[in-house]
């Protein structure tokens with residue numbers, strides 16, 4: 228009879244008595260029935276079965292590291308990530324959510340006994356087990372070390388390199404080149420470390436491996452083509468070992484490594500950038516001209532405070548945007564949409580329809596969602612006078628984005644400020660007739676995220692408010 232499961236040592240140190248068991252599995256065999264049984268026994272004995280609900284959005288790599296940890300520990304995690312239960316940018320901004328998770332960010336975790344944890348690493352720690360957290364202070368420190376390397380040395384560079392390829396971040400050649408060098412340096416560090424080791428810390432998979440693997444995922448999928456990654460044999464071997472573990476596969480599914488490095492489409496963006504520059508110049512010239520005119524206009528303007536809000540030049544009207552947004556957030560669409568039509572001031576506000584002009588560039592749906600959220604973030608200063616519902620339709624590699632916007636005034640709002648011009652030219656804009664039945668139907672379906680949408684499949688909606 229041989230005891231070869233490591234779990235036994237850990238548990239006997241905690242006062243467990245074992246009946247004899249003729250397990251002959253290898254030390255690190257995850258599937259050893261005894262090991263699994265002890266794991267659960269341990270959790271129940273100490274009352275620390277860390278089950279709960281994870282709020283996130285689909286495809287969030289920060290959630291992956293938590294879900295993989297839960298696969299290893301056997302902790303039950305219910306994921307809430309799909310509309311209508313969770314909609315990024317909406318659910319996480321509600322009063323109810325913010326009461327539990329004041330930063331309004333995901334992933335966020337609510338334990339079954341009502342405790343709330345935010346920050347993905349903290350959640351992964353909570354749902355993990357001893358093996359993942361490390362069993363000695365030095366292992367625990369080393370696990371933290373690699374988690375920090377993943378967060379601080381890989382993620383920022385990975386986003387700088389990959390996001391512009393998907394059009395969800397501004398491209399900057401210098402920054403991208405620096406990011407590539409930084410990634411090379413970390414891959415080399417890992418490669419060297421893994422030349423004599425199977426995993427990052429100790430002999431078994433820990434949270435260090437899980438977190439590092441998830442941080443590298445989008446690099447391995449989109450930009451680390453064979454010619455780039457071939458020099459990092461040990462890192463590649465370690466990465467392949469991990470993504471083929473059943474616990475990883477259950478969360479990540481099958482992952483295909485990059486064959487050809489995704490590229491930033493310089494031509495298309497150059498055109499866009501040039502146009503943007505011209506627009507910026509025009510806004511600057513107009514501003515300068517206006518300032519000169521103002522200087523000539525000596526009297527009362529001399530004392531008038533400078534206007535900071537580009538919408539200020541339009542009449543105030545009688546549509547209370549804040550009031551409508553509050554109503555829309557707190558009531559169901561069945562009430563808030565009629566409320567919109569009852570209060571909407573057609574004289575002083577306008578309604579617009581937009582469509583993303585480059586659907587062929589849209590790949591993963593979660594990235595397209597980030598594209599919409601990014602645009603909303605960059606338009607922050609427009610919020611006081613504008614409202615929008617923008618929807619992503621379709622599926623991975625076959626999707627479209629369109630939306631309905633409402634703002635003060637009757638002209639296209641974005642040229643009003645140099646700060647609002649990063650994204651709008653990637654969309655076509657059509658002003659709608661606020662009196663027509665067709666517009667009413669379109670607005671109703673976009674505000675409610677319900678309707679036939681010309682047969683397009685709703686994936687996710689985002690509200691600018």
Ligand SMILES: N[C@@H](CCC(=O)N[C@@H](CS)C(=O)NCC(=O)O)C(=O)O
Nearest residue numbers: 287289331332333334345346347348
């Ligand atoms: N350090 C945090 C970062 C969380 C984070 O930035 N989450 C983003 C999505 S990946 C978010 O919720 N953004 C929504 C917002 O900022 O409104 C973690 O690791 O959990």
